[in-house]
């Protein structure tokens with residue numbers, strides 16, 4: 697997939713090999729990796745190069761994502777889709793200097809619009825560590841609801857933490873976006 701999305705303030709584009717130095721600089725922050733399940737801390741340029749090397753343009757929507765680019769600034773985060781136990785899941789992070797300006801809500805809205813447009817998925821899952829109030833606030837704004845709780849390993853903290861599982865249904869997303877037509881499930 698080679699898709700670029702534009703929002704009011706952001707460009708959502710495909711990751712590039714040249715992103716490695718800035719990606720490492722932004723993501724080498726325990727305030728970020730300590731809230732994600734699969735990102736190690738510390739996070740160096742070799743980690744970024746490895747991750748960028750796994751990127752393939754031909755992956756299906758449920759296994760792809762977008763680098764979040766702020767014009768004039770460059771890469772400031774990522775919103776991506778992956779499969780967990782065969783279920784599509786969305787995850788995201790934003791570089792700390794850019795928090796609390798509505799950027800992630802704006803980016804995830806565009807990514808979800810795209811996802812529900814190009815797939816016939818009836819829902820998308822997500823989740824957050826129970827202490828992650830900012831992520832919970834983002835997901836509430838987007839219409840996710842809690843579907844369960846459990847524990848999940850946090851690579852950066854080397855421990856299992858209480859986790860809240862969430863879900864956004866296509867119906868809720870369409871209703872929120874003021875749309876009525878539902879795609880048929882395949």
Ligand SMILES: CC(C)(COP(=O)(O)OP(=O)(O)OC[C@H]1O[C@@H](n2cnc3c(N)ncnc32)[C@H](O)[C@@H]1OP(=O)(O)O)[C@@H](O)C(=O)NCCC(=O)NCCS
Nearest residue numbers: 728731789790795796797798799800801824829830831833
């Ligand atoms: C979670 C994260 C992506 C949010 O990005 P962001 O661009 O700051 O999000 P937004 O500005 O769109 O929205 C943030 C919301 O969280 C709220 N918030 C921030 N800190 C909060 C706190 N400590 N308690 C309660 N709400 C909080 C803000 O008030 C805002 O909600 P509002 O618009 O209703 O006021 C960002 O903080 C981040 O990358 N954190 C580290 C990685 C991470 O947690 N990723 C998600 C893993 S599930």
